[in-house]
Amino acid sequence: GGIITQTPKFLIGQEGQKLTLKCQQNFNHDTMYWYRQDSGKGLRLIYYSITENDLQKGDLSEGYDASREKKSSFSLTVTSAQKNEMAVFLCASSYNQDTQYFGPGTRLLVL
């Protein structure tokens, strides 16, 4: 088996701040994903990456940057945090078109 680790678990930021979320997986999966989870809206894809140094935009990429410098890690940056923003960011990985495995999430609150 494997595991997906997301850091930090909780992130409190200030309006306008740049915030970075990190994700590590030891499944040796090729594809990694970042989703945003809002109450009542399900999960929405922000970015995904099919291999090291690849980046593909999802439906919700505006306001975010991503980086896949190694196969095992995928970072997400909120370029300018919005006041009163509250969401959970979920990282996932999969082997090609197979099942996606999710991490426990990073909970963001912007004051």
Next chain:
Amino acid sequence: GDSVIQMQGQVTLSENDFLFINCTYSTTGYPTLFWYVQYSGEGPQLLLQVTTANNKGSSRGFEATYDKGTTSFHLQKTSVQEIDSAVYYCAMSDFGSFNKLTFGAGTRLAVCP
């Protein structure tokens, strides 16, 4: 575009009740359909999946049938337990899209002892 609709935001049942969670989808392709379950404080995990080749999936007492005619993929369980309390997401992926998933809004299930 692709969409997945879950109309029930919250379902409250007693133990041993029958569970039915509605899911309908819209796509022009031939999707694989999934149910994911998310327990409190955890990420979603796969509960079951079904492709066009096999119409029905089941896992841990849950069942879902893929109906192309009504474009539905409802989740059922005959007798729920308190440990089934969680959020259930219906999701869809299109072959060749690197497994990009489109999720429904989720249904929160609360099972009372």
